[in-house]
Amino acid sequence: xxxxxxxxxxxxxxxxxxxxxxxxxxxxxxxxxxxxxxxxxxxxxxxxxxxxxxxxxxxxxxxxxxxxxxxxxxxxxxxxxxxxxxxxxxxxxxxxxxxxxxxxxxxxxxxxxxxxxxxxxxxxxxxxxxxxxxxxxxxxxxxxxxxxxxxxxxxxxxxxxxxxxxxxxxxxxxxxxxxxxxxxxxxxxxxxxxxxxxxxxxxxxxxxxxxxxxxxxxxxxx
Numbered sequence: 001x002x003x004x005x006x007x008x009x010x011x012x013x014x015x016x017x018x019x020x021x022x023x024x025x026x027x028x029x030x031x032x033x034x035x036x037x038x039x040x041x042x043x044x045x046x047x048x049x050x051x052x053x054x055x056x057x058x059x060x061x062x063x064x065x066x067x068x069x070x071x072x073x074x075x076x077x078x079x080x081x082x083x084x085x086x087x088x089x090x091x092x093x094x095x096x097x098x099x100x101x102x103x104x105x106x107x108x109x110x111x112x113x114x115x116x117x118x119x120x121x122x123x124x125x126x127x128x129x130x131x132x133x134x135x136x137x138x139x140x141x142x143x144x145x146x147x148x149x150x151x152x153x154x155x156x157x158x159x160x161x162x163x164x165x166x167x168x169x170x171x172x173x174x175x176x177x178x179x180x181x182x183x184x185x186x187x188x189x190x191x192x193x194x195x196x197x198x199x200x201x202x203x204x205x206x207x208x209x210x211x212x213x214x215x216x217x218x219x220x221x222x
Contacts, residue, residue: 078115082171089145089164091116094130094184101152102140108157110178113170118181126184 075086093109093116095102109116121130127137134141134148142149142157144164149157162168 075115077173077176079171079173082113082115082167085165085167086115089147089166090143091161091166092143093118094121094133094139094141094143095119095181096121096139099139104154105140105142105152105157108152108154111170112161112166112168113172114161114166115172115176115178117179119184120181121184123183123185129185 075083075090078086091109091114093102093105095106095118097120106118121127121139130139130141131137134150136150138150140152142152142160144160147160149160
C-alpha cells in the first residue's frame with residue numbers, strides 16, 4: 001500500500017509540476033509580445049479599433065489591450081517586486097452579481113494580496129464583450145497576463161498565480177485598495193441623431209443575451 005500511495009503522490013506532483021511548467025513557458029513566450037502593447041478599443045456600438053498608443057477611456061468605450069483585457073490599473077504604489085510581477089502579468093477578474101464562485105475567487109485574490117482589476121457583467125453589452133474575450137458567457141473568468149482561467153478552482157488559481165510568481169502571502173501596502181469594480185462595457189446614451197445622420201449611419205442591431213430573465217438580464221452561466 002505504501003508503494004502504491006507513493007506512486008500516486010508522485011503522479012499528482014508530476015501533473016501539478018507539468019501544469020505550472022507549461023504556464024511558465026507560456027508566460028515567457030508572451031513577454032516579448034507584450035513589450036509593445038497594441039490597444040483594442042471596443043466602442044459602445046461594438047465597433048473595434050486598434051492603436052499602439054494608450055487611448056483615453058471614455059464613457060462611450062471600454063479600453064482593452066491586445067489580449068482583450070481592460071487596461072490594467074496603475075501599479076505605481078506597489079512594492080518593487082510585486083509591481084514587476086503585476087506589470088508583466090496583470091490580473092483581471094470578471095464577475096456578476098449572485099455568483100458564489102465569483103465571490104470565492106475575489107476572496108482568494110484579496111486574501112493572497114493580489115492586485116487585480118474587477119469587471120462586472122450585467123448587461124447585454126457586457127455579455128457580448130465577454131463572449132468576444134473568452135468565447136463563452138460563463139463566470140467567473142480570471143486572466144493572468146494572456147492566460148485565461150474559466151471557472152473557479154482554488155487549487156488551479158493558486159497554481160497559476162504561483163507560476164506567475166505572485167507572492168504566496170500579501171505584500172500589499174496597508175493603504176492599497178484595488179480599483180472599484182466597473183462594468184465591462186461603459187455605455188452612454190448618444191444624443192438623438194437627425195434623420196439625415198440616421199440614414200447615413202444606421203444604428204447597429206442590439207445584441208440579444210442568452211437565456212434572459214429578470215434575475216439574469218445578461219444570460220450569464222455560473
